[in-house]
Amino acid sequence: MPNTTKYSVETIPGGYPRDRIFNPKSVAVMGVTPTPGTVPYDIFYNILASGYKGVLYPVAPGKRSISAVPAYRYLTDIEDDIDLVVIVFPANVVARALEQCGEKGVKGVIIISAGFREVGPEGEKREEEIKEICAKYDISLVGPNCLGVINTDPKIMLNASFARKMPAEGRIAFLSQSGALCTAVLDYARSRNIGFSKFVSFGNKAGVTEMGLLDYLHQDEQTDVVLLYLEELRDGRALIETARRVTRGDNPKPILAIKSGRTPQGADAASSHTGSLAGEDAICEAVFSEAGIIRTNTIEELFDTAIMLTSQPMPKGDRLAIVTNAGGPGVMATDAAVDVGLTIARFQPETTKKLKASLPAAANMKNPVDVIGDARSDRYEAAVGAVLEDPNVDQALVILTPQSMTDIEQIAHGIVKVRKGTDKPMACSFIGATDVAVGVDILQAAHIPHYIMPEWACGAMADVQRIRRWRELPEEADYQPPQADQKAVAAIINPAPAGYLSEDRALAVLEAYGFPVPAHKLCCDADEAVEFAERNGYPAVLRVVSPQIVHKFDVKGVALDLADADAVRSAYNNMVSHIGEAMPEAEIKGVLVRGMIPGGREVILGAKHDAAFGPTLMFGLGGLFVEIFKDVTFALAPITPAAASRMVRQIKAFKLLEGARGTGQADIAGVEDYLLRLGRLVVDFERIVELDINPLIVGPAGEGSNVADVRIRLSE
Amino acid sequence: MDKSKITERVVKVTCEVLGVTPDMVTPESDFVFDLGAESTQSVQLVAAFDEEFDINMDAEDALEVQTVGDAVEFIEKYVNKK
Numbered sequence: 200m201p202n203t204t205k206y207s208v209e210t211i212p213g214g215y216p217r218d219r220i221f222n223p224k225s226v227a228v229m230g231v232t233p234t235p236g237t238v239p240y241d242i243f244y245n246i247l248a249s250g251y252k253g254v255l256y257p258v259a260p261g262k263r264s265i266s267a268v269p270a271y272r273y274l275t276d277i278e279d280d281i282d283l284v285v286i287v288f289p290a291n292v293v294a295r296a297l298e299q300c301g302e303k304g305v306k307g308v309i310i311i312s313a314g315f316r317e318v319g320p321e322g323e324k325r326e327e328e329i330k331e332i333c334a335k336y337d338i339s340l341v342g343p344n345c346l347g348v349i350n351t352d353p354k355i356m357l358n359a360s361f362a363r364k365m366p367a368e369g370r371i372a373f374l375s376q377s378g379a380l381c382t383a384v385l386d387y388a389r390s391r392n393i394g395f396s397k398f399v400s401f402g403n404k405a406g407v408t409e410m411g412l413l414d415y416l417h418q419d420e421q422t423d424v425v426l427l428y429l430e431e432l433r434d435g436r437a438l439i440e441t442a443r444r445v446t447r448g449d450n451p452k453p454i455l456a457i458k459s460g461r462t463p464q465g466a467d468a469a470s471s472h473t474g475s476l477a478g479e480d481a482i483c484e485a486v487f488s489e490a491g492i493i494r495t496n497t498i499e500e501l502f503d504t505a506i507m508l509t510s511q512p513m514p515k516g517d518r519l520a521i522v523t524n525a526g527g528p529g530v531m532a533t534d535a536a537v538d539v540g541l542t543i544a545r546f547q548p549e550t551t552k553k554l555k556a557s558l559p560a561a562a563n564m565k566n567p568v569d570v571i572g573d574a575r576s577d578r579y580e581a582a583v584g585a586v587l588e589d590p591n592v593d594q595a596l597v598i599l600t601p602q603s604m605t606d607i608e609q610i611a612h613g614i615v616k617v618r619k620g621t622d623k624p625m626a627c628s629f630i631g632a633t634d635v636a637v638g639v640d641i642l643q644a645a646h647i648p649h650y651i652m653p654e655w656a657c658g659a660m661a662d663v664q665r666i667r668r669w670r671e672l673p674e675e676a677d678y679q680p681p682q683a684d685q686k687a688v689a690a691i692i693n694p695a696p697a698g699y700l701s702e703d704r705a706l707a708v709l710e711a712y713g714f715p716v717p718a719h720k721l722c723c724d725a726d727e728a729v730e731f732a733e734r735n736g737y738p739a740v741l742r743v744v745s746p747q748i749v750h751k752f753d754v755k756g757v758a759l760d761l762a763d764a765d766a767v768r769s770a771y772n773n774m775v776s777h778i779g780e781a782m783p784e785a786e787i788k789g790v791l792v793r794g795m796i797p798g799g800r801e802v803i804l805g806a807k808h809d810a811a812f813g814p815t816l817m818f819g820l821g822g823l824f825v826e827i828f829k830d831v832t833f834a835l836a837p838i839t840p841a842a843a844s845r846m847v848r849q850i851k852a853f854k855l856l857e858g859a860r861g862t863g864q865a866d867i868a869g870v871e872d873y874l875l876r877l878g879r880l881v882v883d884f885e886r887i888v889e890l891d892i893n894p895l896i897v898g899p900a901g902e903g904s905n906v907a908d909v910r911i912r913l914s915e
Numbered sequence: 916m917d918k919s920k921i922t923e924r925v926v927k928v929t930c931e932v933l934g935v936t937p938d939m940v941t942p943e944s945d946f947v948f949d950l951g952a953e954s955t956q957s958v959q960l961v962a963a964f965d966e967e968f969d970i971n972m973d974a975e976d977a978l979e980v981q982t983v984g985d986a987v988e989f990i991e992k993y994v995n996k997k
Contacts, residue, residue: 232953239953261935261951272939272949291981292948 215411217339219307221350221397221419223282226359227256227274227305229296230288230312231265239287240265241361242311242347246285249349249358249365254279274299283307285347285359290314293343294328301336308333308406309359310343316403317344326405333406340406341399346378349398352421360400369394370423370509372416374409376401376430384428384498392643393502396421410434410441417445417452424508426501427456427492432479435486435812435835442490446669453508453666454492455501458483482812485833488849489842491669493662503648503655504662510646511624516593517664518544520586521567521653523598524574524605528630529567532598532653539661543567550589557581572602576609580617587621594624594660598653601634611638615645626660628653675841681876685883687711692884697915701744702791705911709892712880714873716906719793725771729764731792738762738795741770743778747785749910754778754785760795767792796905800855800865801894804873806836806881808888808914814881818874820852821894836878843871843878856897865897869904888914916994921968922987928963929983932956942984950983968994 226246232239243257243265256277259270271277274284274296284305286296290312300308315326326343333340341348347360351368358365362385371393375381378400388395396419399412409427416422425445432438445452458480487494495501519541523529533543543566546554554564558578563569568586570578579597586592597614601607607629618625626648629635642649650656688711691704700708703721710716718735721744722728732739743756751757755777758770771790778785803821808814812835819831832849834842847853847870856865873895881887889912897904926940933950946952952960961977964970964986970993980986 230947232951234953234955237953259951260947260949261933261939289947289954292945295945295948 215339216341216407216415217307218415219282220309220339220341220348220407221357221415222352222355223253223307223357225254225256225279225281226251226283226285226357227258227271227277227281228285228287228359229258229274229299230286230292231257231259231262231270233259233262233265238311238361242285242287242359245358245360245362245365250356251358252354252356253282256281274303274305277303281305283309283359286310286312288312290322290325290343294325294332297329297332297338300338301332304336306337307339309341309345309347310402310405311345311347311361312342313344315343315405326403330405338406342402343405344378345402346375346381346400348400349395351395351397360398362398364389366398367392367394369396370421371395371426371505372397372399372419372422372424373426373428374399374401374412374416375428376404376409377428378402380428387498388502391502391506393506396423404433408434410437413441413445413454417450423452424505425452425454426505427454429456429458432458432483432486433811435482438492439486439490439835442492446491446666447672451670454490455504455662456487456492456494457496457498457501458487458494479809479811481831481833482809482815482835485815485835486812488845489834491666493665495662499655500658500662503650503659506648507624507626507659507663508666510648511594511626511663512622513667514593514624514660514663516542517667518542518591518593519566519657519660520544520546520589520592520595521598522570522579522582522586522595523567523600524570524572524579524602525598525600525630526563526569528598528600528628528653529563529569532596532628532657533567535654535657536596536660539657540664541657541661544586544589544592546586546589547591550585550591553585553588554582557585572600573604574610575604575606576613579610580613583614583617583625584620587617587623587625592623594626596653596656596660597625597627599627599629599635599638601629601631607635607638608641611641615641615647618645618647624660624663626650626656628656672841675839678840680837680879681713681872683713683876683879683883684711688880688884692886692913695913697913699746699749700911700913701746701788702742702909703744703789705909706791706906708880708911709906709909712876714876714892714906715869715904717793717796719791721789722771722792723789725768728771728790728792729767732761732767733764735792735794739767740793740795741767741774742791742793743774744788744791745778745782745785746788747782748778754781796896796907797898799896799898799904800862801907802852802856802870802897803831803891803893804870804877804895805831805893806877806887806890808881808885814878814885814887816846816874816878816881818846818870819850820855825893834878837882838875838878840871840875843874846874847871864900866900866902866904868900870895870897873904886913886915888912916991918987918991921991921994924967925964925983925987925990928967929960929986932960932963940983942982942987944983945981946983946986947981964990970994 228243231243257265257270260272262270284300288296315322350357381400416425551564628650629638639649688708706716720731739761741758761767801821805817814836816834816836830850832846858864891910894907
């Protein structure tokens with residue numbers, strides 16, 4: 200049994216579910232009514248009908264019995280101890296019911312009722328009240344506003360939900376924030392013969408959260424894989440911490456997730472590149488990536504991967520063998536496998552010899568192996584057996600198209616026989632629907648994962664590879680965060696008003712944190728600008744500094760490549776005069792003078808203080824078109840060197856940094872170091888709500904980089 | 916009509932509609948939590964009170980009433996307006 204004291208409601212936000220929620224010896228349902236087809240009745244009836252192994256009590260004021268079971272007016276009228284209470288009363292009396300649970304010493308409660316945080320301020324107040332009652336009596340709470348909990352363990356058989364049917368027993372746990380989706384998923388899973396260990400709809404997460412449930416399921420002997428459906432991510436940092444614990448280490452269990460709401464929101468209001476790109480979904484992606492959670496786009500993909508994980512051993516590598524009786528699908532599968540990052544295995548000569556001995560001359564002995572359209576069971580068995588024995592093969596995909604001479608049933612039996620003799624994973628794709636159904640049934644009964652299309656099998660196999668690689672990543676060593684002059688930055692930021700820091704101050708902030716800021720000076724007249732340029736060298740750059748001007752190029756506030764003193768003087772005067780006419784309201788603090796930065800590869804380093812996730816970092820291909828290409832990655836700050844390395848390598852343009860077409864490698868190590876510094880800066884100074892270094896011009900390896908432009912926006 | 920008379924008739928109607936006995940009904944009794952009213956029965960109760968007292972209560976407001984005592988007060992206002 201899990202250690203319920205280690206992750207109690209007090210120590211984990213939202214709480215760890217007590218074991219009695221899933222394994223209660225006695226259950227009371229409060230608010231039962233005698234009317235079939237209503238939630239209060241169906242919850243009670245489902246527990247009764249699921250064959251629950253404990254004792255069940257209906258609490259139904261004014262009723263003598265419910266479905267022939269004697270009813271109680273109040274929970275406190277029941278003499279026995281109660282492990283779990285399911286509350287189905289309307290929201291306005293739930294608090295009273297919960298108080299009775301506390302008085303009776305009940306420690307596990309599921310609130311099915313809706314009418315809380317999801318309905319607005321009145322509901323929020325109710326939800327706060329039930330949280331207080333749970334804290335007062337140390338109650339572990341699932342819900343409110345949920346479908347309930349199911350445990351298929353034959354020793355318990357609890358369907359404390361209003362799902363229509365008890366699912367089959369299986370090794371998959373499903374956690375969902377949406378109750379309605381749960382019922383659809385159960386129905387869908389039944390059509391694919393998929394069973395579950397636990398099924399939890401956690402609704403508003405007023406008590407137990409996904410973090411607590413993940414920790415619980417990590418210890419659950421009935422569960423091998425956890426599927427998670429989330430509508431909102433309230434605490435990404437806690438999810439990362441929990442999921443890393445679950446998905447790695449001695450007892451790793453994969454977590455697959457769907458997070459709805461991919462559409463970016465609020466981007467319009469953001470004025471920085473990072474602000475506009477770092478929508479909730481992009482940050483969720485980063486959270487999942489850091490947590491080792493595999494994200495899928497659809498329920499179908501979720502189960503495609505889950506059945507592979509629960510029925511097949513973990514492959515030792517990514518090399519795939521394909522056996523098919525049709526050339527076209529074989530090629531399609533090969534394309535799909537390569538697209539998702541699987542390697543098409545190269546057979547050893549011994550394997551080719553075996554194939555030649557058992558297949559007709561017209562067959563293709565190379566991968567994908569084509570056993571030809573008239574293949575019967577003997578050919579399939581010989582070919583699949585031979586490729587799986589090859590040390591160069593880590594897994595196999597068997598494809599069948601139903602032709603007139605294809606003995607589908609026998610072939611399915613043959614594959615089942617071969618599967619029994621190997622420790623390598625396998626998947627099948629009997630393409631079609633009606634004709635192949637008999638074979639699919641045989642495969643599924645033998646727990647061999649089947650996919651209607653070979654591409655879907657490849658997708659699932661690719662997810663398994665991501666899980667394998669995630670487990671194999673070395674643990675990150677402790678590291679010393681980069682040195683920084685916090686005092687200097689505090690002296691700039693603390694007295695500054697909300698809004699954008701002027702460019703000279705923003706550059707001073709970066710300098711104090713060790714960023715490569717080129718020599719510069721804020722000059723108040725043309726003579727001073729010329730004087731500095733003479734000292735600093737040519738060609739020079741002028742950049743206007745004004746609190747009202749954020750986009751300098753738009754108002755001709757930047758002059759580049761100025762070759763001598765005359766050019767600097769003339770550019771200074773023209774700039775000030777033009778802006779004075781075009782933007783009379785702009786207060787010009789001066790003009791920043793610096794040298795031209797040598798060319799290099801342009802990247803963006805950004806940060807944003809997200810309301811839900813806290814300080815968040817962005818890295819990507821920089822320049823003017825960053826929002827068009829959107830080639831960026833995110834991470835929650837602060838980051839480790841390994842996370843910095845991942846961020847840099849995840850963008851498509853990484854090849855440019857590595858060196859393409861004779862450009863040589865860029866200073867990648869430097870970029871990683873600046874990401875670490877940026878992470879520290881935004882963690883140290885919470886008032887930095889948005890920060891863009893765009894571009895950072897990255898020089899060749901070992902030659903460093905230069906900050907070409909920076910914007911820092913402060914909160915109140 | 917005095918309050919005790921209204922209370923007596925409210926208790927009578929409540930017992931009829933919800934199938935409870937008079938000893939279960941007190942002014943503090945919550946129609947749902949203590950007397951087990953289902954949502955459809957709450958609507959039936961409002962209609963039965965209208966008929967019993969020959970009044971026409973605002974249904975939305977009436978359905979917000981939670982206890983028997985509050986129902987007596989609520990009905991009293993309508994009865995005294997007649």
